[in-house]
Amino acid sequence: MFEIAELGHTLKKSEYNEQIPELRTQLLLLQQQLGTCDFPVIILISGVDGGGKGQVINLLNEWLDARYMETFAFDEPSDEEKERPKYWRYWRSLPPKGRIGIYVGSWYSDPISHRVYGDIDDSQLSVELKHINEMEQLLINDGALIIKCWLHLKKETQKKRLKELEKDPETSWQVTERDKKHLKLYDEFVEIAENVLTTTSTGISPWLVVEGADIRYSSLTVGQHVLHRIRQHIESRNGKSENINGLPFVNINQQSLLDTLDLSLELDKKDYNDQLLHYQGKLNKLVRMAREQKRSTILVFEGWDAAGKGGAIRRTTSAIDARSYRVIQTAAPTDEEAAHHYLWRFWRHIPRAGKVTIYDRSWYGRVLVERVEGFAQEKEWMRSYSEIVNFEEALIEHGILLLKFWLHIDKDEQLERFKAREQISYKKHKITEDDYRNREKWDDYKIAVNEMIARTSTRAVPWLMIEANDKRYARIKILKTVCEKLEAMLEPEK
Known part of the structure; x- marks a missing residue:
């Protein structure tokens, strides 16, 4: 399912600069409208190491009004979090109605990581994904909009990206031993991630898979997708659109495999x-x-x-x-x-x-x-x-x-x-x-x-x-x- 994100999508700087002002304007206008709505927006940004997750999130924070949104980054659970059920830390961070929450390192991170490292087996992963689907459905039933984006890189591209970051003194700090270890586990990671995305990509909460090699392309695609999803959800909640459940799995601007x-x-x-x-x-x-x-x-x-x-x-x-x-x-x-x-x-x-x-x-x-x-x-x-x-x-x-x-x-x-x-x-x-x-x-x-x-x-x-x-x-x-x-x-x- 990652073939669409391995075609070498790029976007010229001129095209990017031409489209971004209008996208930013529309996002801000929509965010103002969202403030009066009766549902929250939850944006999950996941993907492979080096796929540009941090850059995309930084740009979303730049394009949107920070007063009405918050970004959460989850790593190893703290002692306080370990003393509570695993989903406690996610529940306590959920945005209120009318606001946006952006997540890097969401409830998907631990199940994928634990399966890659062999801490759990396939049956245990299936149980974890069942719990995730149940939680997301519970939030959706209450009106929440969940937008899930996966930034993908080919193995060769990921290896090249990490080398480039490591070579530059100003970015070398971004490449950790963990990243290098993950590169060796790339094939296992992608196979498990495919299973996770397939199992949790539902009609009302699908995954968008985006090629992350070019930040201009990936950020514009994610931004357009977020705009489309929020606008569509507002219309459906207001009864103005019959297009409630479906939206493209891939952005229409992406090159066709055909x-x-x-x-x-x-x-x-x-x-x-x-x-x-x-x-x-x-x-x-x-x-x-x-x-x-x-x-x-x-x-x-x-x-x-x-x-x-x-x-x-x-x-x-x-x-x-x-x-x-x-x-x-x-x-x-x-x-x-x-x-x-x-x-x-x-x-x-x-x-x-x-x-x-x-x-x-x-x-x-x-x-x-x-x-x-x-x-x-x-x-x-x-x-x-x-x-x-x-x-x-x-x-x-x-x-x-x-x-x-x-x-x-x-x-x-x-x-x-x-x-x-x-x-x-x-x-x-x-x-x-x-x-x-x-x-x-x-x-x-x-x-x-x-x-x-x-x-x-x-x-x-x-x-x-x-x-x-x-x-x-x-x-x-x-x-x-x-x-x-x-x-x-x-x-x-x-």
């Missing part, structure tokens, strides 16, 4: 035919091995209309014994399906041991078409992210290999494929008025896809991004990936 894909990648026909035979033969063998070892596989195909999902699925299934797989075409739910939880119809088709189920579109329709077209209320699709992550965790905990592919093409390529289909008699049926109507919402779908990937791509079940402007390249990449993942899962033949 934009990083190289759609010029292609494969000539000869290479394609050679590799197709190779990987189909390999896949056939691996699927037979999986059947013998009773290991199930689920393949999820999502992507733009005309991105080539059907063609990729056919090249996959043609390598597998028809008795070993099922392809589930997901369309609008039937009356029976609509009468159940939206995941019900997907649970029904989970494969038996050793079998393969392929979903041509899937449960992600809840956060894509149902979101964009308004078939699901915002509070429904917002909570679906965590529901989907939990659903997928249940599958992999059972030993199922779950692979999910997003086939990406650009808008021009899609139009060319639409027009080509209209010229082929046996493909005309694939093009409908809805396909062209959906193109008009391309930007809305792009935002939804980017958010979907950011919130549901985990280390255990990452999204596999397929550059699909060239169908041959896409098909081979998919077949190769399936073979590699199956090989890694299966026990070697004796």
Whole structure:
């Protein structure tokens, strides 16, 4: 889920200087309005070491009226705090209605740190996160607005940042032995943090993940997010907005993961035919091995209309014994399906041991078409992210290999494929008025896809991004990936 914050986001000084005056003005005006409101604002600033948490908090203090806000930094509990329940020190610092409290080192710090250092195990961490969710829900039920921001850095960037700080005599004091120790534990920290954010990012209190390498970019993004959240909350409390529960997981100004894909990648026909035979033969063998070892596989195909999902699925299934797989075409739910939880119809088709189920579109329709077209209320699709992550965790905990592919093409390529289909008699049926109507919402779908990937791509079940402007390249990449993942899962033949 941190992929969105590892793309190298930066902001030019001129752009920053142009936007900051208006942001500061709007924040101050909104803060004045907040003073008459019946709820407090709690801002949590967390993230990796060197991610710029302190700088962002300093700027928020500079931009906002300090008379109506307070910043709290929590470290090791004092003797007085140790003599009381762990949440006592947080409760006593909560801001009153109409005020803002900014927290660095919040109720998330200790559970993450204790898990990284092995002081608690996964089950104990789960209990801690349950308590956190309960406390936040209690505050939200009373009207509080909780804004949670995570400042992230890639490992290489964090290492470079700490070296730069340590090299400068004026900033060397900022780098402690603890920071150096944490750098060695980076991979463990990020894995645990991903679990924490996924578990505690709820529909009404989501985490914003921001790249922290460039302070201009990170501070502006956090400032805009704070402005948006407070304004939205005031409107919802006044009954002026239906947009109560949902807000973007990532700032709309952040570069889309889709934009990083190289759609010029292609494969000539000869290479394609050679590799197709190779990987189909390999896949056939691996699927037979999986059947013998009773290991199930689920393949999820999502992507733009005309991105080539059907063609990729056919090249996959043609390598597998028809008795070993099922392809589930997901369309609008039937009356029976609509009468159940939206995941019900997907649970029904989970494969038996050793079998393969392929979903041509899937449960992600809840956060894509149902979101964009308004078939699901915002509070429904917002909570679906965590529901989907939990659903997928249940599958992999059972030993199922779950692979999910997003086939990406650009808008021009899609139009060319639409027009080509209209010229082929046996493909005309694939093009409908809805396909062209959906193109008009391309930007809305792009935002939804980017958010979907950011919130549901985990280390255990990452999204596999397929550059699909060239169908041959896409098909081979998919077949190769399936073979590699199956090989890694299966026990070697004796």
